[in-house]
Amino acid sequence: MKNKSLGLNAFLNGLRSVLNIIFPIITFPYVSRVLSVGEIGKYNFSNSFIQYFILIAGLGIATYSVREGAKFRGDRQRLSEFASQVFSINIISTIGAYVLLFFCLLLFNKLHAYLASILIFSIQIIFTTLGTEWIYTIFEEYTYITIRSIVFKILSIIALFIFVRHRGDYLNYAAITVFSAVGSNVLNYLHAKKFCDIRLTLRINWSEHIKPILVIFASSIATTIYLSLDTTLLGLMKTDYVVGIYSVSTKMYNIVKNLIAAVLTVTIPRFALLWGRKRVREFRNLLLQISDVLALLSIPTAVGVYMLAPQIVLLLSSQKYIRAVTSLRLLCPALVFSIFSWIFASCVLIPAKRESKVLLITIISASLNLILNIILIPLFAENAAAFTTSLSEFISMLLDIYFCRDILKGIYGKKFWKDVLLYILFSMTIIPICLAGSVLFESTIAIIVFDVGISVIEYVLLLIGVKNSNAIELVDMVITRLND
Template sequence: MKEKSLKLNAVLNGFRSILNLIFPLVTFPYVSRVLRADGIGKYNFSNSVVSYFLLIAALGITNYAVREGAKLRDDREKFSIFASQVFTINFISTLVAYILLFMCLFLFKNLRAYKIAILIFSLQVFFTTIGVEWIYTIYEEYVYITVRSIAFKVISMFMLFLFVRKSNDYLNYAAITVFASVGSNILNYLHSKKFCDIRLVSGVDCIKHLKPIFVIFATGIATQIYVNSDITILGILKGDYSVGIYSVSSKIYNIVKMLAQALVIVTVPRLSMLLGKSRMTEFVNLLSRVTNILAMITIPATVGLYMLAPQVITIISGVGYMRGVSSLRLLCPALLFSVFSWILAYCVLLPSKREKYFFTAAVISAIINIVFNFVLIPIISENGAALTTSLAELMMLILITYHSRDILSKVNLRSFLKDIGTYVFGAIIISLLCFLVECYCEIILVQLVLAVLISVIVYVLVLFLFKNQLCIEFLDKIRKNNEFES
């Protein structure tokens, strides 16, 4: 199979993620004002409940399929057998997830008030399984994924403004969210015939995949607990209003995190393929480059978000949500920790078949998160949830770095630390610029726009001043292209 351009894939996946971000950025300010904190709280609590059953249905299959399928993608017959076995496991796990969901709705009375919203969100379980998106990740088909996303996001946006107009329209918002995220997955299943012949097969053929899948699944459960337990516990201990306030901070935090991850997630199948074929030099070089790019983006973005938290929250959700500024700032360290732990987990541990270490790290982080949530949320409400998330993400990063140390030792550490120092210096300047803009300008929107524009320009100048290798390579390519055209 002809290798697709990682740069093109990164651009396309970044663009797709930007679309995924634009949808909530455009719609959330409208929705948060229409539904208010209570409506947003019900929406997010229902979504957080269903997320656990989505995890049961997913069963860690996507990460396993990408890792193992990337090695077989050049052989249609072998890949078809593999894909059918994985799809069969996914189908069975989906049935189990629905059975458990209905049992919970029957047994737990406090969930019945959210029953309709939970059932609407549960449609994601079936459509995610049918969508077989892992096939498109394995074959790096980001053109198809991007075009599909544009179509469904645009349709969903129109539906939102048509059907969400009153404070009790949170069910309509839930249905539109489901349509936007998984509405195209039937098309995915039909289109997958281009790459393989997928069907349900005998369970005996699938047994060999179960052990690594269950380890990855257990890791996903632990990860989901420490990602979502804050909202769930906050809802139980403090109610819908606190969840609504925290949801704004959490939404902004997740938007920035998703955008940073989207720029490098396209490298996961390529890294899995290189490691599977024992091409270690290429693997380490690509890992170093990806990590460097991630640091270059994430460090200044984290500092900028911390400094501009009041402006961001005011513009996105209004002054009624200003209480969320402190929780957003407490989430900023979590942003930095989570992005780096993510790349080490998915680009090092999983491709090198060290999922048991990822599982151990996730369990320890989940325990820390749950314990501190119950301690801090009763005292400082949503700020406790945010602080606990940062602590859990820090522990995750420390543990994953430890278990990746042998592979990381092959990276040119001196060069990497030099670049990190440059990024930190640039981020310090960004913080000063944001402070000065806020001092000399009173209009919130102008503050945000000016601070971002000036910070980007100055940060790029700092990178060139310190002769950042990525920037120098970028200039060399532009120069060569100009010479070629002339």
């Protein structure tokens, strides 16, 4: 099968990420004004809580399937057999997740206040399994995924303005969120027949699949602990108001991180393919290229979000959420750390079948996150949660580098580190631009447009001035598109 263009895939996945950004940018300011801070807190607590059961249902199968399935994408029969086995395992784990969820709802009285919203969000569990998103990742089918996202995001925005109009409509908001996230997954399951034949089967090679799946699953649990436990602990140790404030910070953090990560996500199946077929030189070259691009993007983004935090909070919500500025700024370092941690874990350690190292790394990071959250949240509330997230991502990145140091040896030479230093220095020019924007304009939107526009232009011009290859290729691509 012909390889898909990584550039095109990055563009399409970037477009899909932009759509995921536009959706909350359009919806959250509206919702935050219609609903109370407490209702936003209930919404986020329920959504955060159900993510643990989505994780249990997923069982690490998506990551495992991309790694192993990429080797079979030219052989429909072998891929169909593989896909049917992992899908059947996924159905079993989904049933187990629902049993555990209902047990928790019966056992813990505190959850009864969130019962309706939790049950709505629980619909995601089965539809995520049916979605078989990993098949489309294996085949790098980002065109289909992007078109599907456009359709369902538009429908969701229309539904939001129709059904979320008064205080108390947070359950409608939850249902629309579920529809937006997994509404198309039945179509995914049916459309997947284009690539392979998926069916339920009892003929499962458990000895081959279960160990790597469980190791990846354990890693996913630990990762979820330090990504989601902060919200859960805030809900248990503080109030819905505090969760509502923190949700504004994490909303923007996740929006920006996912946009940058769109470049990385499309390369994961390619890394698995190259390593699986022992094309080591191509693997190393691609790793260097992707690392350089992500450093170029993530460093100035972190600086920009830090400087524009007050305006971002006001744009996404309203003055009543302005307290979220501090926690958003504390999350900014994690924008860089999490991206590079993801590179080394998903693009190096997992393809190299070192998932046991990923498990160890995530256990250490998650344990640190848990301990610090328990100690600091009573004292510093949402700011403690933000700080521990950044620290955990940093520790995770360092440990990832350590455990794949033999593979990384010789990849990152002087040129790479010189480029990183330039990205840091050029990113510092964003600071005076943002300070000037706050003096020149009063409108939140005007400040953001001015700061982002001038900062991007200056950053690109500086990179072109030092003949940075990535910046020059970007400008050439834009000029080519405009001339077409």
